[in-house]
Amino acid sequence: MKKVWEESFKIASYHLDFQQELKPSVLQQYFQEAAGNHAESLGAGYDILMERELFWALSRIRVEIDRMPKWGETIRIETWPVGLERLFFRRDFRMYDEQDNEIVRGASGWLLVNAKTMRPQRLAALGVELPDNAGRFALEGTLPDRISLETPEPVFRKVIRYDEIDMNMHVNNTRYLDWVTDCFDREHYEQNALSAFSLEFLSEVRWGNEMEMQIDRNGTEAKVQAVETASAKALFKADVEWRKRD
Template structure:
């Protein structure tokens, strides 16, 4: 297991003085990045090898959103490697050791030169180790699409949304969905299915659906192909 301690910053909260959902997800994302850097499998090493781990899906469960100034611990660990895929859990705890949020994620190992998935070698995964997964109800990787969805106003990908892979960062899709459905900012259960990487210059066309137990945002391109699907559920 890899962990780091932090404190909720003013820049990570909204008008309620509670951590935002994107900030929470960024903590998880940063934790896995820190682990990769510390075990010698960081960004520059993978770039030299022409490899990258690409996030395929999130399942995030939030018990509560930490308050501004609160001290937290963020943890992550690999739970398995199977073929082209790797699975990883995350957990955020408060100072008393209570779990504020936890998550499961599925990753695909990619050859960046051939732009296709490949099976990771021992040198790509051994340093991570494998630990027992969180005892939780695991949702499928794929999100069931609504029969009907309402088309929203299209918008461009911004330069500030691009990460080191020259793609829209994983968390930015969730931020886009929240701009469209701000009422979901305190969702208790969040799932994301990533379909295709958006890049600078792309236009996002959102489609939304409000269903009895969930709300869904489909983020598509002008060609109708989906970049990501985000699902929100209340606590």
């Protein structure tokens, strides 16, 4: 049993933004790929859980960024389960560059969900022993709190189409970061670099849903949410933080 999983990724051109830096959504894809591979090796991967009508659902995540890797770099991710926080299965990760400098770190909270009832399950339902990494945190403290917006303003609307639907027939949560980062213009990116983000996932987003992206700005921080236009229900929320570029 590997207590800590390591996996490397080479930054390809199609993973970059216009500044030749890794897109935040791809950063999250790397982390989830490594997390999924570790779960598979522990006997708690996608196929095994689906046979028992269970699946993992990411509920919230916090990521802090010293710098984004650039085109051609090879990065290494370490990820490990930490333990339980209420119903959340916590999993942390760190990202290193080729000189073994830590450049990104994060903490995530996952729910083990029954595929029929869609209700969260406790540890006993997993039926697998998880490695003991108690006290080994990439980020100190508990998982991020709920996110609230005070004076949200509309940015854009969109309807979910083919390109955003994954193999589970809903939108993969990594795509939410694309919509969050679409709320800022080119000038903003030329002047600022993303330093941290938190995401809170509230409801599935499916093919044909129409939603409105809304933003609440406060200096170097902004809070963003997606609201289903038909029901006015919040689908997910984000808290993004920026620092001035050199």
